[in-house]
Amino acid sequence: MFARDRFRTQEQELAGLQLARLQTTVACLYVRSPYYRQKLDRQGVRPEHIRTLEDIRLLPFTDKEELRENYPFGLMAAPEEEIVRIHASSGTTGKKTVTGYTRRDIDDWANMMARCLAMAGVTPADRVQITPGFGLWTAGVGFQLGVERLGAMAIPVGPVPVEQQLEAMVDFGATVVIGTSSYGLLLGEEIQRRGLRDQLRLRVGIFGSERWSDKMRGRIEELLGVETFDIIGMTELYGPGIGLDCRYHQGIHYWAEHFIFEIIDSVTGEPCAPGETGELAATTLTREGMPLLRYRTRDITRLRPGPCSCGQNYPRIDRILGRTDDMIKFRGVNIYPGQIDHVLSGFDGVGSEYLIYLDRVGGKDSMEVRVEAVPDSGRDRGQMAGELIEQVKNRIGVTVQVQILDYGQLPRSAKKSKRVVDTREAGL
Ligand code: ZN
Numbered sequence: 001m002f003a004r005d006r007f008r009t010q011e012q013e014l015a016g017l018q019l020a021r022l023q024t025t026v027a028c029l030y031v032r033s034p035y036y037r038q039k040l041d042r043q044g045v046r047p048e049h050i051r052t053l054e055d056i057r058l059l060p061f062t063d064k065e066e067l068r069e070n071y072p073f074g075l076m077a078a079p080e081e082e083i084v085r086i087h088a089s090s091g092t093t094g095k096k097t098v099t100g101y102t103r104r105d106i107d108d109w110a111n112m113m114a115r116c117l118a119m120a121g122v123t124p125a126d127r128v129q130i131t132p133g134f135g136l137w138t139a140g141v142g143f144q145l146g147v148e149r150l151g152a153m154a155i156p157v158g159p160v161p162v163e164q165q166l167e168a169m170v171d172f173g174a175t176v177v178i179g180t181s182s183y184g185l186l187l188g189e190e191i192q193r194r195g196l197r198d199q200l201r202l203r204v205g206i207f208g209s210e211r212w213s214d215k216m217r218g219r220i221e222e223l224l225g226v227e228t229f230d231i232i233g234m235t236e237l238y239g240p241g242i243g244l245d246c247r248y249h250q251g252i253h254y255w256a257e258h259f260i261f262e263i264i265d266s267v268t269g270e271p272c273a274p275g276e277t278g279e280l281a282a283t284t285l286t287r288e289g290m291p292l293l294r295y296r297t298r299d300i301t302r303l304r305p306g307p308c309s310c311g312q313n314y315p316r317i318d319r320i321l322g323r324t325d326d327m328i329k330f331r332g333v334n335i336y337p338g339q340i341d342h343v344l345s346g347f348d349g350v351g352s353e354y355l356i357y358l359d360r361v362g363g364k365d366s367m368e369v370r371v372e373a374v375p376d377s378g379r380d381r382g383q384m385a386g387e388l389i390e391q392v393k394n395r396i397g398v399t400v401q402v403q404i405l406d407y408g409q410l411p412r413s414a415k416k417s418k419r420v421v422d423t424r425e426a427g428l
Contacts, residue, residue: 023047025285033077036075076289082289087136108286109241127201129169155172175204181210237282246312261280261303263302266300274303300320322336355370355419360424368403
């Protein structure tokens, strides 16, 4: 069979499996979750109405607000004696959201994470340094589960001062490092500053939990001497590990036997056309502790139809382009920070880091983009600023100011980088 035909057959088999699992999920929720039962009744949908995969559109969405309203255990759909663990999100933008796992959920999560690691080329011979936090937070524990399931050696260092992080990396001979991309950059720059590169054995970096540009990716790879992989996930959906970009780096494969991914218009909730950019909504297909129907992730991406060069039949989405909450309204134009880093990624002489300052002066909005000059690029800063202003104007349609700083002047973060400072409403 030709590769494309084989892909179609596998797609059809997958669709059959997804439909059967969707039907089971809806039927179980109808019986076990008073909250979802009420929600489905309000919508006039009963489990037997789900006859095809397209019928998923009959189902109501679930949003983060509902998770908060049901704090802490209102959305659990398994009896409490079957819940073996809970995790919770950090709650930086409101009340914490709690998620519960049965033994099988933990097992599935471990397998999904192990699959991510294997796709990144990690083997049992690797030593994997885990830098995210442990505890209620899903990241540290989730990675550890996967590393152990794969049979590699976990080095669960967690978030410690950079000195200790690097000491562990050298002493234990870590070959894989896991963290946020911001932290990857911070570590890379520290390694360069201290001249430690020759003492490292790193070869793979797995980074996630925030949007990071191709330029930042290139910089991290160069500084750490690794190939990087972009991992996705969120507390509400197990945690990290629900998808990863393969070695071809043409989008992110996701585990479609566990999830249905839809791309919807974030305003109307209507499905987007294949390949069109919108908000990702995810339905869990195998989860027992806290199944979610059409969960609105607020992540902006698109489906990438067709087979991947790697030959794996897991479908793909694009790398996350931004979050619906990150959208900047500026002089009547909707802008995502990701559009700015797209411009920077293709521009010679500036680094990957940037900060967008929004202000209102004399009743008029202004936007300043602060970027760093690459050391010794030999380019004139005034000229670079002028070219950047023109490129932003041409590609995004707005006029901004550009300030070019020395390399390393923008803040570096061990967690997620803040990219936008908006003083227009707060009157700061
Ligand atoms: Zn692939």
